[in-house]
Amino acid sequence: MLRRTILKTAAAIALAANMGNVVGAELAGSVNYIIPFGPGGESDISARFQQPFFKEKFKQDLVISYQPGGGGAVGWASLNGLSGNGQTIMGVNLPHIVIKPAQKDVGFTTADLNTFYMFHYTPDAIVVTADSPYQTLDDLIADAKANPGEVTMSGSGKASANHLAQIKFDKLAGILTTYVPFKGTGAAVTALLGKQTKAEWGYTTVGAKQGDAVRMLAVAMDERHPLFPDVPTFKELGYDMTGGAYRGIALPNTADAATTRMWSDMIGEINSDEAFRQQMLDGGFAMLDVGIDDMADFMAARVEEYLDDARKAGLIK
Amino acid sequence: MQVRLYSRFAGRHRGEFALELSQFLAAITPFNIALALFGVVAGTVVGSIPGLTATMALAVLVPVTFSMEPASALILLGAIYTGAIYGGAYAAILLNTPGTPSAIATTFDGYPMAKRGDGDLAVAIACFASVFGGLVGALSLLLLAPPLSKVALAFGPVEYFWLSIFGLSLIASLSNGNLVKGLTGGAFGMLLSTVGVAEISADIRLTFGSQTMIGGFGVVGALIGLYCIPVLIDLVAVPDRHLKVEENVKSVRIGDAFRLTLRSKFNLIRSSVIGTLVGILPGAGGSVAGLVAYSEAKRTAKPDQNFGEGEPDGIMATESANSATVGGGFIPTLVLGIPGTPPDAIVLGALLVQGVRTGPAMFTQSGSIVYTFIYGLLIATILMLPAGLLIGRYAYKSIVTIPKAVLVPAVGFMTIIGTFSIRNSVSDVIIMLCLGVFGWVVARFGFAASPIVLGLILGPIAEQGFVQGWTIGAATNNLFGMFFGRPISQGILLFTLITLVLPLYLARKKRKAAMEAK
Amino acid sequence: MSNSSVTRSSGQLGSLIISALFVLAGVITLYDTLGYTDRDSQVFPQTVAIILIICASISFVTRFLNPIDEGGFGRGSWWRRILLIVTMFITCFAMPVVGFLPAGVIAFAGGLIAAMHDRWSISNILVYWGSGAVVMIAFYTLFKFVLHVPLP
Incomplete structure (x- = not known):
């Protein structure tokens, strides 16, 4: 709380110095938190987790609304047209904001987005049903080697985190699997549970949600996820693969530096709350703390990585 | 019977009648009943305003x-969700x-009925059918959720494909004799659906x-444009009243509506079962x-029924089926942790934040909350x-009673604000208006709006x-086996063929009979 | 009715033009699909576009061979229709500039005048405009403050 008071004072000083600027680094009522997807996805769930903590810490309502369309592109293309007074924020997702503008003109570029915090990611994971013959990752690889192309793997969308992971892993393991795109993780999981496909490229969140019904063969993290101590990482098994879908929040680029910093600190404060972290981990998420100061480096590294992967996969030119 | 089925379903609570009773009692506290009543009323209002969806109302209320x-x-x-699905019927009728x-x-x-002066009857029928369908859906959720959730898993990509083809076969009967124009509209609608970023390809x-x-093209905006704007354009052009009103009609037509609904019990049951099953998908x-x-x-219509021209059974079928999807949709949401519809997804999100673990473990770990919720849903439906x-x-x-000069601008204003709020976008409103004018023009030359919307x-x-x-x-x-070898696919395909061929066969038989009579 | 008047009737001509437009839409789609990188995104639009072209062509040809005076814009005054739609479009373009409520008034006024078939009188002017204001403010409040829609 003290930190916030200091913050406010600092912001007020900055404001006083910045004569004529009526935008203050202080919340003036409820905040509109736009999710550029429909409800029920990982972006929505993590925003819903933030909602009560925000209210408790900063005494303002965080009003979540959905603005689906174009795989998020409709929302991001409209973001910089919104007011930069700090009362409107929008969720951003990697690799979406890198791949989409690289494919075609979608009305925004990665650099356009004033992303001020990346607060979690969902590590890639290969998921199979509990009664699947694949007990380990090696079983799946052996089957794929014996029957090239016949191992079908569902996933959410194309040119998405799941799709990039599939392409990358196929290369690393020297196998050929068939990727079957579905509309969203929910549909991809349904297809897996219904045995329409033999495995799924999903996230650790799938393992958390489906519990005993599924088994994860490996997760793309540096260390094992605390919720799944028995599931090995790809690295342990000899495949250099870490990553997943990263999620953060952006402001319109008209927001001044003080407002952006205030937001970065606020989201950071929620992220450092133990109860919040625990809730996220129980949901299968992995935490990430990239604030405004480290954003440029983080983004540059991710952009390079994703564009490289996508180019190798033939998804962009 | 109920107890037996129910306890089998509950698994862990086998025979513990006291626990079930306590969950039921927990649901019927005065506060919860007041909440259910408020929810139904608010939902009905939300649903009746085109553009205002249950998803939006729920998102705000979480x-x-x-x-x-x-x-x-x-x-x-x-x-709220239940009420909104029913409320949608008002604007439709x-x-x-x-x-x-x-x-x-x-x-x-519904609209043909309203036009000929039976609007109140249609609204009452919609209410009876919705309550019936809602109860069937909610009871299925209560008694049969785990086995029924298998339906969601049995439905693979190919089954969805054939289901959509079955839905499209309705174009044949909707296009009133001009099949080619109906198909043109349907194909055009499908092309409209591909505009923008592709959902599952790059x-x-x-x-x-x-x-x-x-x-x-968002579905809600397109619906407002294609259905509402043509009505407004036609309304202003001529001085006639919007809906015909019978001057000396009996003040209450609830009795009539109830009798009509009762007479079509088979239609109601069939439609509610269809609604529950489709809701699970x-x-x-x-x-x-x-x-x-x-x-x-429509396929099983009696000879004296005129679907498309104000047949009460048409309203009953739709309204009982769509209300049944509420309970049906919660089956995969609660049992598998896979939301059936956007409102289900929001409820699932709210559950997660409340610390309720969804998915397979939910019924055993958070059973009491889930059952109280299901009883609450039943009470809300009643x-x-x-x-x-x-x-x-x-x-x-x-x-x-509202004079046309106020009705038209009020509805017009509603279409603008409703379309805007779907994605907070002015261009959506412009697209909606363009589609509306387009829909009005093509409808004037025999290309009706419904096939386009179906597409x-x-x-x-x-x-x-x-x-x-x-x-x-x-x-x-195994391409052939994939598309034609799976039993559910074959079943849907068979129904599609019957729907398409039967009317042709009957028409030919009728003509033959008429020829012989001559 | 003589045959030539049928072939030149607005219903006949309009139907032909619209069928032709649908064919054109199919052709444009086929052209657009050539630029896609992913085979999965091509299959469906191409199939549907071909169906559209075939159906719309059949519709065009049968109508051309058997002209009938069916379809058309019917009776009714054009200025009212146009006023209604044009004011709604103006509202859309004015909205980002003047705000939602003032822009909404344009559409409301247009619709009211377009739909006003009775004689104007002081009382109905007051009642209609008054109820219009109530409806608009009620909706505006509901959406903006209850449902938190960021109306401009």
């Missing part, structure tokens, strides 16, 4: 529920504009470089359920009967099912 008991919060959310996509097929017979289609089109939803049930009701009839009468009276809604289901089915079939070298 933070309010953080400070409540989880079960109470869920009852409120479920009641009185303005020819589905208030929610679920009510599309309600316009087919391309941006048919935007011609325009960024406004990246989001594509995560990729389908209320609009598809309504269309499928309507199609089946409360919909008095609330719905009352609001329905009021809605009918106000639409009939728009079923197009993505058909495309995704086809692409996924083809990918899997090609990978396993």
